[in-house]
């Protein structure tokens with residue numbers, strides 16, 4: 679099946695499998711996949727490594743604002759980069775996960791990231807995942823999906839993912855981090871996580887990835903007709 683040159687926005691809670699589905703769609707339909715969370719994670723990694731976030735987790739906003747003026751954060755073909763350094767692994771640690779929500783709630787951080795994301799939207803055929811893509815970044819996206827799943831299923835997925843990467847997660851900590859991020863992401867003042875009125879809800883608590891792609895095909899067939 680072919681789909682037209684559009685923007686697909688996938689939003690939802692942490693660990694609902696947004697990136698897994700987004701990557702698969704990108705592969706199947708030759709779209710470019712962009713992970714907006716990686717940008718917030720990149721800013722957070724930089725803030726942690728430079729002491730802008732201190733030991734107690736306090737963020738020095740004045741220093742962060744200055745740092746963003748020169749922070750060279752970018753998506754390249756093989757992942758996220760700060761300058762010449764590929765940070766794809768470093769941005770996915772529990773330490774970064776624990777600090778990223780407060781960082782992403784700061785309005786000037788959101789402006790910094792939004793500007794980068796908009797530039798990518800100038801070309802169509804992209805699938806971007808995040809928290810506010812369908813509501814704020816690309817409110818005119820032709821297809822919007824809002825993903826959700828039960829906290830237990832999400833925590834288990836995150837736990838398994840961390841184990842696979844050789845980390846040693848503790849289930850209680852993973853669940854705590856997940857619930858904290860849910861809360862901060864959906865209660866912040868600027869662009870909180872919320873479902874766009876025209877987004878299709880996908881609850882994948884009991885779905886396989888294959889079932890999700892069949893669901894997506896059905897959605898596109900309904901929207902664009904069977905093109906091939």
Ligand code: DC
Nearest residue numbers: 714715718778779782808809810859
């Ligand atoms: O999708 P993720 O878990 O990698 O996202 C990391 C954090 O970034 C998440 O806690 C909230 C924030 N985020 C956001 O505020 N807006 C987005 N569009 C994407 C991510």
